[in-house]
């Protein structure tokens with residue numbers, strides 16, 4: 206029997222961000238490996254016209270939870286959705302709910318965050334810093350609390366090249382930032398944001414760093430640990446390979462490439478693609494929860510959940526494998542054949558943007574207009590290239606994360622726990638993982654049927670023929686224009702034509718003789 210699984214048995218667990226990518230996989234694993242847990246409280250807000258209950262039902266009815274429901278048929282009874290909005294000062298939790306949470310919770314997993322790189326600083330601070338502070342305050346009033354696990358990001362200190370499992374101080378105290386957000390108006394915040402974030406690339410990494418400082422300063426008397434995952438990708442093994450349900454990290458760009466919109470990317474092929482499967486993050490997080498509660502380390506331990514130092518993959522290799530997978534498993538209704546280049550040269554990127562992104566988009570919109578339809582491709586391209594520009598920072602650099610605490614924890618696990626809560630990234634085969642990732646995007650994100658693959662392949666063949674035809678026509682037009690203007694071009698043309706004529710006559714003569 207797994208010690209970690211047994212530890213969560215009978216426990217009341219509070220999860221924030223349970224409706225998010227990581228939170229769902231965390232809940233699923235808990236139900237599947239510790240079906241005798243007492244209850245999982247999840248802090249949820251209504252969204253997109255759905256009530257809390259509707260959101261929970263939708264999550265539990267998804268394919269992700271099929272196995273968990275076999276092991277734990279009464280998941281519906283063990284999950285308790287509590288109304289909360291982490292953007293509100295009091296988190297909008299009712300008094301009754303608050304009392305229950307305070308008196309019953311044993312473990313807290315704080316996953317909720319805004320992960321948008323370009324979020325307004327006020328909003329990012331509210332969610333990634335102030336809400337963390339409020340949750341720690343709540344945790345300090347929980348008599349039965351055994352551990353508080355905060356999910357941060359390995360990029361919270363991405364202004365450094367080598368990052369240790371320590372909390373690095375921020376130039377301005379989080380409390381000062383929280384206070385100033387209360388009274389500064391949006392325009393002033395916009396103005397000071399670049400100065401505040403300094404050499405951090407965006408408000409996300411900046412506020413996640415502030416969040417860690419808050420954990421250090423206010424989690425003093427609690428049993429706290431921080432998990433820092435790098436770029437969280439689709440599941441590797443559990444509950445099944447390739448599960449993913451949002452566009453974050455590489456997923457959005459893989460779709461844009463597979464659909465033929467993205468044809469070039471300013472990326473450094475030899476930079477480390479520090480992607481980490483979400484099930485590895487969840488396994489480490491649960492192991493950290495157990496270790497923190499049972500061993501009660503004296504200081505706040507930080508665990509890097511990264512792949513680069515133990516089993517590196519590079520953006521060039523990843524891109525190559527993604528393209529290779531599209532040959533076998535193409536996406537449906539592609540705009541162009543998937544074929545992309547990685548280039549670290551800014552000039553080349555601009556050239557490819559003009560030729561491979563803007564030109565086809567403008568031509569297609571012209572065609573849509575001609576056929577009486579609404580143009581949309583230039584707008585889409587604009588958004589895609591803006592998104593790409595926000596991600597470029599992360600695909601043109603490499604970082605070194607030390608993983609001493611993570612490796613120490615692995616050594617403390619029994620062989621059974623190492624199997625059930627496997628977070629050993631050395632065992633991951635990248636080529637297989639990337640293939641399953643692309644397949645998972647097709648199935649679970651794009652919801653495309655595998656039966657449509659032959660038609661998708663046919664469509665790509667048609668696109669290839671259109672491409673050849675288009676290029677030939679373009680060449681002939683260009684050549685014709687050149688001939689009209691240049692004697693040299695005309696001479697070359699006549700030379701080629703007479704050469705071809707002589708070549709053909711040479712072959713025709715012997716055949717005539719034979720007859």
Ligand SMILES: CCCCCCCCCCCCCCCCCCCCCCCC(=O)SCCNC(=O)CCNC(=O)[C@H](O)C(C)(C)COP(=O)(O)OP(=O)(O)OC[C@H]1O[C@@H](n2cnc3c(N)ncnc32)[C@H](O)[C@@H]1OP(=O)(O)O
Nearest residue numbers: 320321322358452453454455457458524525545592595599
């Ligand atoms: C040798 C051969 C080479 C072959 C090359 C082949 C290439 C193959 C692909 C290889 C993959 C390379 C991928 C690299 C990706 C690297 C990602 C690095 C991430 C670093 C992570 C840091 C760690 C973290 O903790 S981050 C947590 C995760 N966060 C994110 O991933 C970003 C979240 N999203 C945002 O910040 C924003 O949405 C942003 C900045 C991307 C865009 O914001 P904007 O305000 O401009 O627009 P939105 O309204 O938000 O969205 C517009 C539109 O874009 C869709 N979208 C959202 N996110 C993404 C995304 N990550 N990728 C693509 N598209 C995205 C969004 O849904 C909107 O679409 P709609 O149709 O309007 O809904």
Ligand SMILES: NC(=O)C1=CN([C@@H]2O[C@H](COP(=O)(O)OP(=O)(O)OC[C@H]3O[C@@H](n4cnc5c(N)ncnc54)[C@H](OP(=O)(O)O)[C@@H]3O)[C@@H](O)[C@H]2O)C=CC1
Nearest residue numbers: 222223224225226227290291292316317318358434436437
């Ligand atoms: N994805 C990645 O690549 C990485 C993620 N991380 C970290 O992992 C954690 C989870 O990320 P991930 O699952 O990918 O993110 P998601 O965006 O998928 O999930 C975010 C979660 O936070 C919740 N949330 C956001 N705002 C509020 C609010 N005002 N009140 C209540 N809940 C709210 C969301 O709820 P709702 O569904 O209602 O929006 C959702 O459940 C984050 O802390 C992130 O920083 C770290 C490294 C990489």
